[in-house]
Amino acid sequence: MAINLKKLCDSPLLLEAIADLVKSMGTSIVIQDTKGRVIFGDESKKAGSQLPIEIDGEVIGWAIGEAKVAPIASIISCFAQKELEKKTLAHEVLDNYREITFLYDLSEKLTASLDIDELVNLLLAEAKELIKATSGAVMLLSNTGNTEELKVVSAFGQEWNRDHLRIPLDESILGVVVKNGLGEIINDVANDPRCMDFEATMSALICIPLISKGRPIGAIALGNSSPVTYTAADLKRMNTLAFQAAAAIDNAQLYQESCIAATTAQLQAEKLQQALRELQETQSQLIQSEKMSSLGQLVAGVAHEINNPINFISGNLCHAQQYTEELLKILQLYQQEFPNLTPALEAAIAEIDLEFLSADFPKLIYSMKLGTDRIREIVLSLRNFSRLDEAQTKPVDLHSGIDSTLMILQHRLKPQPGRPNIQVIKNYGDLPLVECHAGLMNQVFMNILSNAIDALEEQQKPGEIVITTELISHKPRLLATTGEPMSHDGNESVLIKIRDNGFGIPEEICSRLFDPFFTTKPVGKGTGLGLSISYKIIVEKHGGIIKCLSQPGLGTEFYIQIPLKLSIELGKNSAATAVRRRSPSAHRSGVLF
Ligand SMILES: Nc1ncnc2c1ncn2[C@@H]1O[C@H](COP(=O)(O)OP(=O)(O)OP(=O)(O)O)[C@@H](O)[C@H]1O
Ligand SMILES: [Mg+2]
Numbered sequence: 001m002a003i004n005l006k007k008l009c010d011s012p013l014l015l016e017a018i019a020d021l022v023k024s025m026g027t028s029i030v031i032q033d034t035k036g037r038v039i040f041g042d043e044s045k046k047a048g049s050q051l052p053i054e055i056d057g058e059v060i061g062w063a064i065g066e067a068k069v070a071p072i073a074s075i076i077s078c079f080a081q082k083e084l085e086k087k088t089l090a091h092e093v094l095d096n097y098r099e100i101t102f103l104y105d106l107s108e109k110l111t112a113s114l115d116i117d118e119l120v121n122l123l124l125a126e127a128k129e130l131i132k133a134t135s136g137a138v139m140l141l142s143n144t145g146n147t148e149e150l151k152v153v154s155a156f157g158q159e160w161n162r163d164h165l166r167i168p169l170d171e172s173i174l175g176v177v178v179k180n181g182l183g184e185i186i187n188d189v190a191n192d193p194r195c196m197d198f199e200a201t202m203s204a205l206i207c208i209p210l211i212s213k214g215r216p217i218g219a220i221a222l223g224n225s226s227p228v229t230y231t232a233a234d235l236k237r238m239n240t241l242a243f244q245a246a247a248a249i250d251n252a253q254l255y256q257e258s259c260i261a262a263t264t265a266q267l268q269a270e271k272l273q274q275a276l277r278e279l280q281e282t283q284s285q286l287i288q289s290e291k292m293s294s295l296g297q298l299v300a301g302v303a304h305e306i307n308n309p310i311n312f313i314s315g316n317l318c319h320a321q322q323y324t325e326e327l328l329k330i331l332q333l334y335q336q337e338f339p340n341l342t343p344a345l346e347a348a349i350a351e352i353d354l355e356f357l358s359a360d361f362p363k364l365i366y367s368m369k370l371g372t373d374r375i376r377e378i379v380l381s382l383r384n385f386s387r388l389d390e391a392q393t394k395p396v397d398l399h400s401g402i403d404s405t406l407m408i409l410q411h412r413l414k415p416q417p418g419r420p421n422i423q424v425i426k427n428y429g430d431l432p433l434v435e436c437h438a439g440l441m442n443q444v445f446m447n448i449l450s451n452a453i454d455a456l457e458e459q460q461k462p463g464e465i466v467i468t469t470e471l472i473s474h475k476p477r478l479l480a481t482t483g484e485p486m487s488h489d490g491n492e493s494v495l496i497k498i499r500d501n502g503f504g505i506p507e508e509i510c511s512r513l514f515d516p517f518f519t520t521k522p523v524g525k526g527t528g529l530g531l532s533i534s535y536k537i538i539v540e541k542h543g544g545i546i547k548c549l550s551q552p553g554l555g556t557e558f559y560i561q562i563p564l565k566l567s568i569e570l571g572k573n574s575a576a577t578a579v580r581r582r583s584p585s586a587h588r589s590g591v592l593f
Helices: 005-009 012-025 067-111 116-130 173-180 193-198 232-337 343-352 354-385 398-408 438-457 530-541
Strands: 029-033 038-040 049-055 058-065 135-144 147-156 166-168 184-186 204-212 215-224 394-396 423-427 434-436 464-473 492-500 545-551 555-563
Touching: 005 012, 005 029, 005 038, 005 067, 012 029, 012 067, 029 067, 049 067, 058 067, 067 116, 067 232, 116 135, 116 147, 116 215, 116 232, 147 173, 147 215, 166 173, 173 184, 173 193, 173 204, 173 215, 184 232, 204 232, 215 232, 232 354, 232 438, 232 530, 343 354, 354 398, 354 438, 394 398, 394 438, 398 438, 398 464, 398 492, 434 438, 438 464, 438 492, 438 530, 438 555, 530 545
Parallel strands: 423 464
Antiparallel strands: 029 038, 029 058, 049 058, 135 147, 135 215, 147 166, 184 204, 204 215, 394 434, 464 492, 492 555, 545 555
């Protein structure tokens, strides 16, 4: 650092002191700089000894005069020395201030982020600001198998190519630095055997370990391809920077680990929840299918028991009819051949009213035949309904499934004390056979019709259930822009609508109808499984749609739509759980009318 003698002598204090001294000594003095320019005194009086004005042995000017002016030269030297010290101190203070500001800014930046990539990039950028470097890299310790190595996570300059992206701890200067926990300067890379890797391109290298909580977590290296000399001050600055950055990177790593742990925990919780949901669904399926299979078994048993005697009666009735006709014919023949009857026969004929009996007997046999036919129909319906265990799909007449279900529910449709009978209106369309699981579809009809009857049972007004079926053909859709056909899926489906004029469903519970165990019925009356099972059967087993539209006070309508032909995937195995779909709650229910 240089001291300008001219500026120094401009100080009024020094000037005054020199003037006083010269005067008191009764002499004159000329002060000039090293280039011979006069700074103080009269040039014409430049005579006598030339006394040096110096700082730390370096001459910065001359005092010219008699030998007795030597103390004045010493005083100016002393003054210059002090001035230099002041300047040096001021510079140090400024440097310290700059360093504090730099560290403050740095720590602000470092603590503002928990992103490891961001932090290592920042560290490298700041390091580049601190010392001259043509290349550099930040590495973090990582474990591959049983060996620890340094993995480059951010770099600049050509040295950090593919060969240097992973550095084994044992074989490099960086490994030494990390293991010892001490930074190193290598100003002559070419001659340091530990820097073999870098010798070709690098001239000087500075390597600093990243240490957090006393534990190495990585390193930072900066190098220069031109000959430079890194100093202890560079090492100190880099150490300070590395110390701060290491703590921030360590925190970010911990944060990242805790995020991963939290995500894992969250995933595990979700898996558990999913398992619980599946368990609940399986349980609900079990309960419902147990219920339905007991009902099916009962129905099948009853049908079987009735079937034999009714076949026996119905089979014999035709003979009875034939025998009756023949006997009556013979009787008529007797009357024609023997018109004169004995009084006893006449009395007996009058008593039994033979004329009426002969006319009524065939009618009686006929009505008995009608009765047995009806019973046979009922038995057929019961057997149809109880096809619960059939796993395979087959072409089914859905109308007969609905009719059988209504037959089973017949007793609930009849008038009850306090309410008239429930009228069932069938608007059956022209449906072909539908490929589906007959028993499961009956289960759906059973659930929805039972719910409708439940709703109608609670009201005074005449109850009505309207069942509408129709075949839907999906017409080819047209492109909005050109009006040309977009797709030709010739798929057809069947729509079954079951509407009741019951109390309806409040909007707030519409979205929960298909959730397992959701019920508004009292304990013992409803399990809340009917609709969730129906949802599974329609959506998962048949790839169809089920939705409910309702308006409180007016009624409820269920829409069931299934494809005419089951897709191969869904039809494969009815017992296997089909592809997972949206949860029932996500399914739309809404307001009708
Ligand atoms: N037609 C309807 N009218 C009014 N509410 C209905 C109707 N259908 C269903 N619900 C409502 O949906 C709820 C769920 O029906 P779901 O069939 O799943 O169970 P549940 O009938 O209560 O019991 P479960 O059928 O298991 O015996 C019912 O409790 C009822 O509140
Ligand atoms: Mg129900």
